[in-house]
Amino acid sequence: MARARGQEKYVICNADEGEPGTFKDRLILEGDPHKLIEGMILAGYAVGAHKGYVYIRGEYVLSIARMERAIAQAREYGLLGEDILESGYSFDLEVRPGAGAYVCGEETSLIESLEGKRGWPRLRPPYPVTHGLWGKPTVVNNVETLANVPEIVLRGADWFRTLGTSSCPGTKVFMLLGHVQFPGLVEVEMGTPLRTLVYELGGGPPDGARLKGVLVGGAAGAFLAPEDLDVRLDFDSMQEMAAALGSGAILVFDQSTCMVDMLGSVLRFFRHESCGQCTPCRVGTDALVRLLDAVRSGSGDEGILELMMEITETMNLASLCPLGQSVALPMGTALSRFREEFQRHLAGTDCPRCRQPEGALT
Numbered sequence: 001m002a003r004a005r006g007q008e009k010y011v012i013c014n015a016d017e018g019e020p021g022t023f024k025d026r027l028i029l030e031g032d033p034h035k036l037i038e039g040m041i042l043a044g045y046a047v048g049a050h051k052g053y054v055y056i057r058g059e060y061v062l063s064i065a066r067m068e069r070a071i072a073q074a075r076e077y078g079l080l081g082e083d084i085l086e087s088g089y090s091f092d093l094e095v096r097p098g099a100g101a102y103v104c105g106e107e108t109s110l111i112e113s114l115e116g117k118r119g120w121p122r123l124r125p126p127y128p129v130t131h132g133l134w135g136k137p138t139v140v141n142n143v144e145t146l147a148n149v150p151e152i153v154l155r156g157a158d159w160f161r162t163l164g165t166s167s168c169p170g171t172k173v174f175m176l177l178g179h180v181q182f183p184g185l186v187e188v189e190m191g192t193p194l195r196t197l198v199y200e201l202g203g204g205p206p207d208g209a210r211l212k213g214v215l216v217g218g219a220a221g222a223f224l225a226p227e228d229l230d231v232r233l234d235f236d237s238m239q240e241m242a243a244a245l246g247s248g249a250i251l252v253f254d255q256s257t258c259m260v261d262m263l264g265s266v267l268r269f270f271r272h273e274s275c276g277q278c279t280p281c282r283v284g285t286d287a288l289v290r291l292l293d294a295v296r297s298g299s300g301d302e303g304i305l306e307l308m309m310e311i312t313e314t315m316n317l318a319s320l321c322p323l324g325q326s327v328a329l330p331m332g333t334a335l336s337r338f339r340e341e342f343q344r345h346l347a348g349t350d351c352p353r354c355r356q357p358e359g360a361l362t
């Protein structure tokens with residue numbers, strides 16, 4: 001980005017935070033907005049930008065109010081605006097609320113939305129780093145990323161590298177959710193085992209219930225089984241087991257959970273949030289929901305599962321943006337790790353754990 005040509009460049013903070021079960025950015029926006037402002041000024045200085053936008057999820061009313069107040073305070077202190085602290089460098093910030101679409105968290109739709117257009121993802125390349133907001137070089141980063149910057153500049157990269165793993169330094173914020181005794185937000189070093197989060201920090205499932213699995217990374221994440229709990233939570237280790245850290249949401253579920261239900265919630269979410277611009281995702285997400293309903297009602301055979309995987313692979317190959325591609329991870333991991341449960345539904349065995357699909361669209 002620093003090398004991108006052009007006088008006009010932009011820094012965007014992605015505070016859309018639309019991933020289900022994810023609220024880490026909200027707590028930074030509300031609890032320490034000045035850290036984010038400082039991170040954005042430093043990012044702007046590093047890349048040669050003079051203007052930044054904080055794109056905040058519209059429902060985050062308090063975050064928006066706190067961020068706007070913090071920006072006004074920073075201006076009063078001469079930390080934003082023209083000639084910051086007589087350094088010769090100028091940078092200013094503006095808050096823009098989102099309108100509630102999950103896809104607007106994707107960086108190119110976010111840029112479209114900031115430009116006042118419908119939040120549809122752009123075809124890439126070109127990438128925002130050369131052709132972003134108003135066609136100018138633009139860097140888009142997450143709240144947590146930018147909030148890390150002041151501490152790294154203050155204490156040095158070597159200090160940061162003492163935390164986490166050699167290839168994934170630093171800390172990571174996770175949301176511990178679902179069937180754990182102590183749900184909430186935790187910040188741990190990169191590379192901390194999943195087991196530590198579920199059992200040491202989360203206290204494991206309440207009332208002595210047995211763990212059934214964990215959805216790591218939000219709706220676009222991977223379903224893991226109890227035997228996977230020793231995986232380390234860093235980008236490389238997750239990639240090695242064909243999973244992803246995603247948004248950092250860790251949804252723990254015990255044996256009372258129906259996997260067909262769980263996957264159904266995920267697929268309905270994607271169907272609802274598909275922007276409809278491209279056919280594989282628009283049609284594919286709907287087909288997957290309908291096929292899963294057939295599995296639930298026991299009408300069909302194993303061929304349905306094969307067809308679902310085929311549709312997912314097509315979506316992965318042909319979707320225009322990562323939303324359509326990300327269905328592959330929850331689909332693939334649910335079917336590979338919990339296949340027997342899908343087979344039992346297909347065989348028509350009564351599932352005491354099944355709920356009626358809530359808000360199912362027909």
Ligand SMILES: Cc1cc2nc3c(=O)[nH]c(=O)nc-3n(C[C@H](O)[C@H](O)[C@H](O)COP(=O)(O)O)c2cc1C
Pocket residue numbers: 014015016017018019102103104105106107108140141142143145146321322323
């Ligand atoms: C459907 C979709 C939704 C996304 N939502 C968010 C979001 O809410 N917040 C976010 O920071 N990144 C989100 N992203 C990722 C962004 O496109 C982008 O990669 C990210 O803001 C880069 O920040 P980082 O490199 O600092 O993590 C989303 C991506 C997709 C495909």
Ligand code: SF4
Pocket residue numbers: 103121273274275276277278279281282319320321322323324325
């Ligand atoms: S993959 Fe889905 S969300 Fe992305 S552009 Fe296509 S229809 Fe829209």
